[in-house]
Amino acid sequence: MNTPPDYLDSEGWLRPEILATLDAEGTDIHRLCTPLGAPESWVERYGNDLLICSRDQGEGDALLAAFRRHRDEYVDHGFAVARIFLKPLRQRPDNTPFALLDGDAAASRVTTCRELGLRYKIDLGAGYSTGLFMDQRANRQFLRSLKPKRLLNLFSYTCAFSLAAAAEGAETVSVDVAKKALDWGKENFALNQIAGTNKFYADDVRDVLRRQQARGETYDAIVLDPPTFARNKQGKVFRIEDELASLIEAALPLLAADGYLLLSTNCETLPAEALIATALDAGRKSRRPVAPVPALPPQGDIPDGHGAQTAWVRRE
Ligand SMILES: C[S@@+](CC[C@H](N)C(=O)[O-])C[C@H]1O[C@@H](n2cnc3c(N)ncnc32)[C@H](O)[C@@H]1O
Structure with a gap:
């Protein structure tokens, strides 16, 4: 297995201290985990929401369990986790909204998040793409x-x-x-x-x-x-x-x-x-x-x- 870069822990999760650097540059849209052993699944953050992008159910479940272990540390570093969504990367028509795994089902899936100090409309209910790559x-x-x-x-x-x-x-x-x-x-x-x-x-x-x-x-x-x-x-x-x-x-x-x-x-x-x-x-x-x-x-x-x-x- 590859050695992770120093901003990731040994499982591929972003070190929580990096959140402060991202926040200082005005960014709350970023990759949160790139598991080095299962690189075809990963985890993204959009403001207060988490999106698990997974190739299959097993990898999705493993990433959810791993996130739950990291959650308190991320919250302590300013990521006020509100909802967790799942995006299956295979066998899925383009316009199916992501599955909500945790959080308020009544809250709007359209939010505003930040990258480099600019605001972007993000839609976690729009289908395959969220509005920002x-x-x-x-x-x-x-x-x-x-x-x-x-x-x-x-x-x-x-x-x-x-x-x-x-x-x-x-x-x-x-x-x-x-x-x-x-x-x-x-x-x-x-x-x-x-x-x-x-x-x-x-x-x-x-x-x-x-x-x-x-x-x-x-x-x-x-x-x-x-x-x-x-x-x-x-x-x-x-x-x-x-x-x-x-x-x-x-x-x-x-x-x-x-x-x-x-x-x-x-x-x-x-x-x-x-x-x-x-x-x-x-x-x-x-x-x-x-x-x-x-x-x-x-x-x-x-x-x-x-x-x-x-x-x-x-x-x-
Ligand atoms: C990979 S996305 C581009 C992502 C974008 N550059 C970004 O960073 O957000 C591809 C886009 O190409 C558009 N598209 C596909 N074929 C096209 C064509 N022949 N002419 C113009 N747009 C096209 C799609 O509607 C889609 O929005």
């Missing part, structure tokens, strides 16, 4: 440090990257085929009282990229975080392995000189090195060369190799 916190922090003037957020979901950039004064364009996700994004902007120029296009990314290029738009940061697999209303299939290179080629003309592009995927056959190699190749082909950006330090609650594969490149 917590494994992107380090990338959002890096994006904020770049202080981009214009961000193009492709496959934006609930616009978390857009909100992060807008908090630093960026104009943003969020693109997602799901209008519901963009409406959720608008709620996130409202929660943080962020005004400015923020556009939301409910459309296919590939069509938006064509239109943006025709208009000569440019951005100093672009986020490209496509799904691994999707099927549109006409039944047309999207597979990241087939589409990544052409998506990058279509995005590069919109990236300003010295601009940064984030590539992200959950597709297991596309590790960070493959994302970078595809981007370098696309840059050469389109005569818009890019250079890799050194990997960011791990975000301090999720061990390396867990969470999405991501890489930044910079337009030369």
Whole structure:
């Protein structure tokens, strides 16, 4: 078994002292446990709620029992545990709400939680996704440090990257085929009282990229975080392995000189090195060369190799 990083105990639970560090940076959405012996199940925290994501009943039961042993210590360090939910990772239709294992069944499943000082609407009753992908916190922090003037957020979901950039004064364009996700994004902007120029296009990314290029738009940061697999209303299939290179080629003309592009995927056959190699190749082909950006330090609650594969490149 791997040695756990020093912020995790020997069973993979976040050391309770880390909660104070996270609280100080304004974060209460984070991974709480990554069991090193059963890496396909894990535990997440959303404000005062706990979500056990488990591959099978046995691992879910074991994580619940282990959490009960850790609970008092977490409470002492500021995590006022209100409810415990279970999300089975297999054999489950997308829209089934998570099972409530402990806590008030009448309380609203829609809450507001924090990441890096920004407020996000979280819905533990919405189905498979809660509204924020917590494994992107380090990338959002890096994006904020770049202080981009214009961000193009492709496959934006609930616009978390857009909100992060807008908090630093960026104009943003969020693109997602799901209008519901963009409406959720608008709620996130409202929660943080962020005004400015923020556009939301409910459309296919590939069509938006064509239109943006025709208009000569440019951005100093672009986020490209496509799904691994999707099927549109006409039944047309999207597979990241087939589409990544052409998506990058279509995005590069919109990236300003010295601009940064984030590539992200959950597709297991596309590790960070493959994302970078595809981007370098696309840059050469389109005569818009890019250079890799050194990997960011791990975000301090999720061990390396867990969470999405991501890489930044910079337009030369
Ligand atoms: C992996 S999520 C993106 C997560 C997001 N970047 C974040 O960090 O919160 C993928 C999103 O792509 C959207 N999507 C899938 N196919 C699309 C397409 N062809 N054009 C635009 N959006 C698409 C889905 O609706 C979904 O919200």
